[in-house]
Amino acid sequence: QVELADLADRQIGQLSGGQRKRAFVARAIAQQASILLLDEPFAGVDVRTEATITRLLHELADSGAAVLISTHDLHGLPELCDEAVLIQRRILMHGTPAEVLRPEHLALAFGADPLSGQTRGLGEASA
Structure with missing residues (x-):
């Protein structure tokens, strides 16, 4: 779902910023979080990662989670x-x-x- 399966054996500190952000969203999905608060989720990520995060956030919201985002990217x-x-x-x-x-x-x-x-x-x- 988050396109990180090939990096499953790496420590979180070894991941890039975009990979870390996807890992945090994956954790929210795995924990079935009902509320997700993200601060600047698209800062420092490439277009592909932004699209992946956006898709995942839509899926979380569609499943009933409250997704709150703080951003300057309007x-x-x-x-x-x-x-x-x-x-x-x-x-x-x-x-x-x-x-x-x-x-x-x-x-x-x-x-x-x-x-x-x-x-x-x-x-x-x-x-």
Whole structure:
């Protein structure tokens, strides 16, 4: 499931960052975890590993697990999650990714729209 069978005899410290992340997801699957909290699960992984982790997270969510992800990588969120929470010292916005990932909301959190790279003042209207 996690494409690590050929590395089963290695110690966790001998695995690459992406392999370790897949191993942690595998452990959650084996333990039938009902809640999975991941911090930056796609940081430092290649495209193939990101696709594998995404598939596994969808499978966990489809089986009834609550999957919570903390990330600064906003590009894949609309396809990855059902709900999003935008936090900057406090909850700024909660809703669907389409509702939360609007430029004006991102500007409140980041001072710019990280998806487009545009910087604008907080009082300016979005384009």
